[in-house]
Amino acid sequence: MNWMAIWVTCKLATLTSLTLLIIGLPIAYWLTYSKWRWKFLIESIVALPLVLPPTVLGFYILISIGPHSPIGRFYTDLVGHPLPFSFQGLLLASILYSLPFAVQPFATAFEQVDRKLIEASWTLGLSKLKTFYRLILPLSTAGLITGVVLSFAHTLGEFGVVLMVGGNIEGITRTVSIEIYDEVQALNYAAAAKTSALLLLVSYTVLLLVYAMNRRVWSVWPQK
């Protein structure tokens, strides 16, 4: 088994899900509470990675961060090396690719917080921001964990986007799913089987955790 690929994959998935926890919260908050009539435009953009082929998404990300784009040039000037085919570029692509897997559970959890509780908090003098972190966030823990875990698991398994944006650089952008593909190409079925089984096991365990938590099979925290 290629431990280097496993390390890269775990690092990528962890950083992706943590970043999504930070940037996903304000996006989900805005999507839940904004009364803007054109909100569905943004909702659709956030959901796009769910239906778009990863290669298409990867292609556009590659173009937009490439050396011919303003973003790409700015980044190269700033850091000294281009974004595509680097770990940072891969991280950016993963974040965009897994965005709906974090934002949608967050938004669903926020929606389930009773409006009357939020109003009660306002009349007790708490600003919208304070209401968010003293009331809405604590009541949304299950949704937050679901979002983080799903985006983690989703990043573990990504293939197309990684290939388009990250390439296949050992120790930098070669992830487990690419590793499996390479092994099969080299007719090395035994190695591919081992790595596949590992990925299957991890993904299944992660989903088990999410579903069990949402059903409250065991009481991790006090019942509502």
Next chain:
Amino acid sequence: MAPEITLNIRKTFVDRATIAVQLRLPLDPPSVTILFGPSGSGKTTILRCLAGLEQPEAGTILCNGQIWFDAATHVHVPPQARGLGYMAQDYALFPNYTVEGNIAYGLSGLSVQGKKARVNEVLSLLQITQLAQQKPAQLSGGQQQRVALARAIARRPQLLLLDEPLSALDAPTRTKLCEDLRMLLTRLAIPAVVVTHDWTEALALGDQMAVIDEGRLLQTGTPQDVFSRPINADVARVVGIETVLHGRVREIRDELATVQVGPVPVIAVASPGLESDVFVCIRAEDVTLELAGSSETSARNHLRGTVQAITSLGALVRVTIDCGFLLTALVTRSAQSELRLAIGSDVRAAFKAGSVHLIPRR
């Protein structure tokens, strides 16, 4: 200018009547104003506009000369800045906090000890100290109501807004908590606006009352005045009860109370914990009219009187009888002609002891 809230708002809805109301709520001395009306009349929306949770389309809300809302200049003071205690109909307690946590939630700008002292103060005021560590889900309806009240008053608001404070409770609890709420409001001396559709609550709690129906203000006055002297048929229909009198309980025997109303004794079913000063309430449809000298009936009260006024209400006729006090009866048109009722004619009014509602007076 006397401290008061003036409200002049307009708000339209797709599926129900437009709200267009002008109202003045005196704040000094602190008094309790009842917004009374059937469900869907718009009274809750008016309360939410006062709280800043909803915005009217047009109009102004002023509190002590300070602008809370002005549609013309786009001023909207948010609920956080209005210094209110607001209690929603289902209490909206925070499920993730204990009773103590709920009450301390809005106490900002106090030291840890200061917070704790204030929480303990309101806990003991509401007699719920023993519940401090419980979660809302573990509480009964009545306990939840007390916690919600405690949370609302903990910040020492300048105005209390209570939306149907007792309607989520079962009848025996409601009677008990209604008395407690009345004492609490008197003791706190904070002006309050209470939304209710229950006339017993209106009489028990209110200093003044505004009747709202289909988004319009129909009548204002003391609850007793409004109930006993509705200015028109609409108000009479909304309030539903037409004879409200002051009375003194003279004696209670076999669970029947004899109440002196002016010169006339009235027999009523005594409720437990009856005080000596009461409101005596009789619904017009519970009063039967008979010709003087007819045979005995099961009704405990038979009062001789003369007809003072007759108002036609379609199939029904409202007859006001002077029998030592003014009593209103609602009879059919055919009954009116059979009894040959006319102004000045002698008649006997009968009603059962169970139809007389006694409400403790503030």
